[in-house]
Amino acid sequence: MSEQITERKGEQPPEVLRLVDSQLRREWEEYQASGLQELIGGMHLCLVLDALERTGVAERLRRGPAHPDQLLQGLDAEIGGNLLRYLELKGAVASEEGRYRLTARGQLLMSPISLAQLGFYVAAYGPVISETARLLSGELLYGRDVRRDTGALGRHSATMFHRFHTPTVLKALESVGTRVLLDLGCGGGQLLIDACTLDGQLQGIGIDIAEDAIAYARRRAEEAGVSDRIQFFVADAFAPQSWPAACAGADTICAVGMLHEPFRRGEDAVVEILDLYAGLLRGGTRRFILGEPELRYDDREHDSDFYLAHVLTAQGFPRSWEDWLPVIGRSRLSCRRLLMRPGAGQRLAFFELASGDGEAQA
Numbered sequence: 001m002s003e004q005i006t007e008r009k010g011e012q013p014p015e016v017l018r019l020v021d022s023q024l025r026r027e028w029e030e031y032q033a034s035g036l037q038e039l040i041g042g043m044h045l046c047l048v049l050d051a052l053e054r055t056g057v058a059e060r061l062r063r064g065p066a067h068p069d070q071l072l073q074g075l076d077a078e079i080g081g082n083l084l085r086y087l088e089l090k091g092a093v094a095s096e097e098g099r100y101r102l103t104a105r106g107q108l109l110m111s112p113i114s115l116a117q118l119g120f121y122v123a124a125y126g127p128v129i130s131e132t133a134r135l136l137s138g139e140l141l142y143g144r145d146v147r148r149d150t151g152a153l154g155r156h157s158a159t160m161f162h163r164f165h166t167p168t169v170l171k172a173l174e175s176v177g178t179r180v181l182l183d184l185g186c187g188g189g190q191l192l193i194d195a196c197t198l199d200g201q202l203q204g205i206g207i208d209i210a211e212d213a214i215a216y217a218r219r220r221a222e223e224a225g226v227s228d229r230i231q232f233f234v235a236d237a238f239a240p241q242s243w244p245a246a247c248a249g250a251d252t253i254c255a256v257g258m259l260h261e262p263f264r265r266g267e268d269a270v271v272e273i274l275d276l277y278a279g280l281l282r283g284g285t286r287r288f289i290l291g292e293p294e295l296r297y298d299d300r301e302h303d304s305d306f307y308l309a310h311v312l313t314a315q316g317f318p319r320s321w322e323d324w325l326p327v328i329g330r331s332r333l334s335c336r337r338l339l340m341r342p343g344a345g346q347r348l349a350f351f352e353l354a355s356g357d358g359e360a361q362a
């Protein structure tokens, strides 16, 4: 096109000067060698994938090839259309006769499990991690000015939990004979929903400090048809004296991914809380199932990401299961069994605890 214009005007093509500066080339090569190019691309792709999950586009793409207007219902058609082209550049979708479909890479990236894991970091912890500079400078304080998105945390943890951890907890419950299960820090309530769906006689009680997680859990229980057997309450799991009266009827208690929080006040704080729970077991509850994520500081399986999320949210640090045993050993609870499912899902260890003095045998 430009050549035709040039011809018509009778002008010579422009002179092209390719400047060579070895110093500038070296600096650019160093940038390329840093790997940042891939990291920046990965960061943006993560943000876009999370947006596709939140807006329902990922789910529509999973259903099969579709035209942009089907995929982008209710969304900005221009931005959406351009995002689909961006995803094509990234190899996540391919287009044929105006319809987009997931490529093999796109199917892996947009599976419910991948998007839940991504949502854990981007949607739930992103509001905090993106404020690292102002948290570092002291301009913002976690808990006062900035918070993780507990609704997103509940939702995405629920997907992961259902797939990878419910079966392990149910295995732990097999030998206990539970009729009323109390889940402390229940988040999106998935464990109770799964357990009550599988056992038509089981009753569940879930408590969590986050109102939006409890609202989500109630909605999910309704959808699953088990809301008549599960009660959800907003309450502080570390203050049993403030719990609703219904909790006293529980015969098994579990707490998954919550008890590491008091580690920020030191080990004694965790031992104190374990002792509080030991007191509840004497009241008839037979087992306490403690599920805790592992942090091994070896940068495998998201260790550094998990660490960062805990640093910036002023939480205590999870630790390896071996390091939990001496902490439990200092309390009035004893560990009867340890269940793990290595290599499947986020690293979690489940400790079956009973009153250490033998008063509360199953």
Ligand SMILES: C[S@@+](CC[C@H](N)C(=O)[O-])C[C@H]1O[C@@H](n2cnc3c(N)ncnc32)[C@H](O)[C@@H]1O
Pocket (backbone or CB within 6 Å): 150, 153, 154, 157, 158, 161, 184, 185, 186, 187, 188, 207, 208, 209, 210, 213, 235, 236, 237, 238, 255, 256, 257, 258, 261
């Ligand atoms: C990592 S999430 C785990 C959620 C759920 N147990 C699961 O495994 O999917 C930790 C949960 O503990 C809740 N939590 C933290 N401190 C709490 C407290 N003091 N009382 C009740 N819940 C608390 C959080 O709101 C969050 O839902």
